[in-house]
Amino acid sequence: xxKDPERVLRFTLLGCxxxxxxxxxxALFLPKPGTGAAGTKPEASGKTSPGSPRGGTGAPAAIAxxxxxxxxxxxxxxxxLNGDVTSRSRVSLYADTAGKLVSYRVGVGTSVRKxxxxxxxxxxRPGAPYAPSPVRSTITGTVISLPYVPGxxxxxxxxxxxxxxxxxxxxxxHVPEKYVSALRKGLAAEVTLVAWPGEIFPATVTLVSPxxxxxxxxxxxxxxxxxxxxxxxxxxxxxxxxxTRESRGAVVVPKRAVxxxxx
Numbered sequence: 001x002x003k004d005p006e007r008v009l010r011f012t013l014l015g016c017x018x019x020x021x022x023x024x025x026x027a028l029f030l031p032k033p034g035t036g037a038a039g040t041k042p043e044a045s046g047k048t049s050p051g052s053p054r055g056g057t058g059a060p061a062a063i064a065x066x067x068x069x070x071x072x073x074x075x076x077x078x079x080x081l082n083g084d085v086t087s088r089s090r091v092s093l094y095a096d097t098a099g100k101l102v103s104y105r106v107g108v109g110t111s112v113r114k115x116x117x118x119x120x121x122x123x124x125r126p127g128a129p130y131a132p133s134p135v136r137s138t139i140t141g142t143v144i145s146l147p148y149v150p151g152x153x154x155x156x157x158x159x160x161x162x163x164x165x166x167x168x169x170x171x172x173x174h175v176p177e178k179y180v181s182a183l184r185k186g187l188a189a190e191v192t193l194v195a196w197p198g199e200i201f202p203a204t205v206t207l208v209s210p211x212x213x214x215x216x217x218x219x220x221x222x223x224x225x226x227x228x229x230x231x232x233x234x235x236x237x238x239x240x241x242x243x244t245r246e247s248r249g250a251v252v253v254p255k256r257a258v259x260x261x262x263x
Contacts, residue, residue: 073252077245083173083223085193085236087144087164095135098155099123101148102132106161108146112137118161121154141165144234169232171203171225173240174218182244183208183221190241191225193232201227203240 102120106112120132145162154160171191175183187205207222223240225232 070251070253072249075247075250075252076243079179079242079244081173081175081240081242083171083238083240085169085171085232085234085238087166087234088168088170090162090164091139092159093118093135093137093161093163094156095121095133095154095160097123097133101150101152101154103150104146106143108143110143112143112163113140114138135160137163139163164234166234171223171238172220174216174220177212177217179244180219183219188243189223192239194237196231201225
């Protein structure tokens with residue numbers, strides 16, 4: 001007979017606990033059959049696991065990083081527009097009476113003085129004597145447009161010719177309505193011309209129209225361009241980069257260093 005059954009029971013329970021701890025320890029730390037020393041399955045010859053370099057060492061692949069020094073800089077918001085170079089001092093010439101355009105006395109590019117005859121219009125009617133009426137220039141400048149051909153019928157509201165001062169040029173463009181709040185006189189811009197590739201000319205907004213065009217939903221603006229003499233010619237196509245907002249002394253990081261997830 002067991003003299004102290006309670007003591008025997010205690011030793012039995014203690015032995016069971018020790019055995020359980022040993023079994024769990026072996027199960028957690030000993031490698032499973034078919035695995036290597038690091039607990040991973042051996043790869044086939046010549047192959048490496050994803051993220052590991054060739055050679056099968058098991059070390060993670062190196063990731064190249066670039067370190068840049070963050071310094072205060074200037075950040076600007078720009079919009080790109082197309083515009084036309086035109087004379088600032090430009091007038092249209094009209095006939096005094098309606099009739100048939102007889103002839104032009106000048107051509108496009110001809111220099112004229114104030115009072116010079118540009119064209120003749122015949123206002124006579126069948127049965128009436130022939131009496132051509134001259135169309136005279138109201139300013140001194142250069143003829144930049146002759147929209148009709150001899151024989152066309154013109155009215156007193158038809159511009160027979162346009163004369164401009166080519167020494168005083170400006171650029172006209174139209175800005176979408178959503179940028180109206182950023183437009184103001186004196187706004188800085190940059191201008192490039194197809195005729196002078198690679199050259200950038202500084203420009204300044206000199207006029208902002210107070211009216212929004214209801215058809216195109218745009219606002220007309222005019223710019224004065226600081227270009228060397230001879231660079232700007234009437235009718236040229238211009239590409240305008242308008243600086244709508246600028247922040248100085250901002251902390252700037254490369255755009256490629258920023259990632260956006262889920263908005």
